[in-house]
Amino acid sequence: MDITARHTKVVETIQTQYGVLVREDYYGYPQSESNLYMVDSRGALLWFSERAIDGDSYANPVRQSSEHSVKCASWNGFDCEIDLKNGKLLHAAFSK
Structure with a gap:
């Protein structure tokens, strides 16, 4: 599946049972929304x-x-665990 970037460029995709997890390049990405998101099989x-x-x-x-969560470190030093079903933050630990 070819993913169209929303704002910058797609740097990572992971197929999950819930859809495709997408991480876009953070540099230049709008601060008003997260650069980590889930899309369905049609890219919605x-x-x-x-x-x-x-x-x-x-x-x-x-x-x-x-099986139901991923971890990703943020620019500001948080190691975050994210629920793959809904994008909710399960845990965040400051690590810098």
Whole structure:
């Protein structure tokens, strides 16, 4: 499936049972929305992931945490666990 970037460029995609998780390049991405989001098989947006703080972005590769969640480190130093079903933030730990 070819994913069209919303704002910058797609740097990572992960196929999940819930859809395709997309991480766009954080540089130049609007601070008003998350650069980590889920799309369905047609490319329609399902959700944006929550962030530990407003204006933060996901700057590092996504890691599988469990069957239903992933982890990704943010630009501002938070290691975040995100629910793949809905994009909700399950846990955020400051790590910088």
